[in-house]
Amino acid sequence: MAFSRLHEEFDVSPELRRVYADVRASFDLPFVPSLFKALAASPEYLRALWDDLGPVVRSREFRSAATALDEFTRSLPVRGGWRYSDQEKVLASQKFTQSDVEALGTVISVFARALPRMLLFTRLLQRGYSGGQAGRISGAKQAAALSRLFTLQVPAEKDSGLRVWLIYSDLKRTLDSKHVPSIFRMLSPFPGYLGSVWVDTKKLLSDSNFQRSRDEMARRALGLVVGLPVRDHRQHARAVPAAQWREIEETVDAYARLLPPLTLAIAVLDRSFPKHTSNFLAA
Numbered sequence: 001m002a003f004s005r006l007h008e009e010f011d012v013s014p015e016l017r018r019v020y021a022d023v024r025a026s027f028d029l030p031f032v033p034s035l036f037k038a039l040a041a042s043p044e045y046l047r048a049l050w051d052d053l054g055p056v057v058r059s060r061e062f063r064s065a066a067t068a069l070d071e072f073t074r075s076l077p078v079r080g081g082w083r084y085s086d087q088e089k090v091l092a093s094q095k096f097t098q099s100d101v102e103a104l105g106t107v108i109s110v111f112a113r114a115l116p117r118m119l120l121f122t123r124l125l126q127r128g129y130s131g132g133q134a135g136r137i138s139g140a141k142q143a144a145a146l147s148r149l150f151t152l153q154v155p156a157e158k159d160s161g162l163r164v165w166l167i168y169s170d171l172k173r174t175l176d177s178k179h180v181p182s183i184f185r186m187l188s189p190f191p192g193y194l195g196s197v198w199v200d201t202k203k204l205l206s207d208s209n210f211q212r213s214r215d216e217m218a219r220r221a222l223g224l225v226v227g228l229p230v231r232d233h234r235q236h237a238r239a240v241p242a243a244q245w246r247e248i249e250e251t252v253d254a255y256a257r258l259l260p261p262l263t264l265a266i267a268v269l270d271r272s273f274p275k276h277t278s279n280f281l282a283a
Contacts, residue, residue: 012040012043019046027147029110030110033118038251042240051236056229058140059137062228091104094190108269110152111183112266112267115267122259124230128230128231129249135230136229168184178254201265215260217263
């Protein structure tokens with residue numbers, strides 16, 4: 001059975017908090033992706049996988065692959081002609097001010113940038129427990145300004161009210177996920193808007209053209225991880241109990257199934273925001 005709990009930063013040891021901090025800096029994100037919080041149920045595995053793949057994530061090759069997947073993902077909503085409901089109008093009806101709309105648009109853009117990177121990373125994890133693969137990388141330095149200057153406080157599922165819990169239940173059932181993805185938990189303080197986003201997302205998920213594009217993007221991600229080195233994680237993480245590997249595999253595989261439709265859907269949501277919202281952080 002896949003790991004069912006997300007371990008927040010205040011739940012884990014100082015050593016894992018350092019891993020979380022390095023994850024943020026390496027991906028240059030203002031939050032720790034849920035996949036790492038789920039895998040923290042096996043500290044030995046989390047430390048071992050990050051010891052192996054942390055340098056890969058920081059490499060020029062991974063960043064180039066992530067940029068290529070990001071650009072390809074953003075092209076698909078344009079080709080498919082998909083948009084969510086008019087975001088300015090929906091948010092105005094929820095009493096959001098113009099500055100609120102700009103701030104929210106920036107947050108959506110952060111997730112639209114993060115998800116292609118996490119999709120590539122889950123594919124690398126799958127290679128890791130399947131024996132690894134050969135490859136080469138070159139080091140790269142980055143300022144990681146986003147991760148150092150900003151923090152997104154993603155609410156925990158247990159902090160939500162009844163209305164949000166009902167949306168969460170439908171969301172987890174539809175996505176066949178044990179966890180609510182961070183992007184939806186980020187919207188939980190605004191139940192009306194969360195409900196609007198989820199309704200539009202469900203419509204997209206059932207669209208046959210969207211499903212074909214989702215599969216096309218998933219295939220592209222598989223091709224892009226070729227040549228990125230991954231150790232045999234079963235050998236590298238020998239301290240992990242044998243009985244735990246099935247839970248690890250099921251957790252990683254669940255995210256590998258979830259991320260293609262979620263990545264494409266959030267790219268559509270990002271496209272649906274006014275263009276000026278992407279300039280909020282630069283203002």
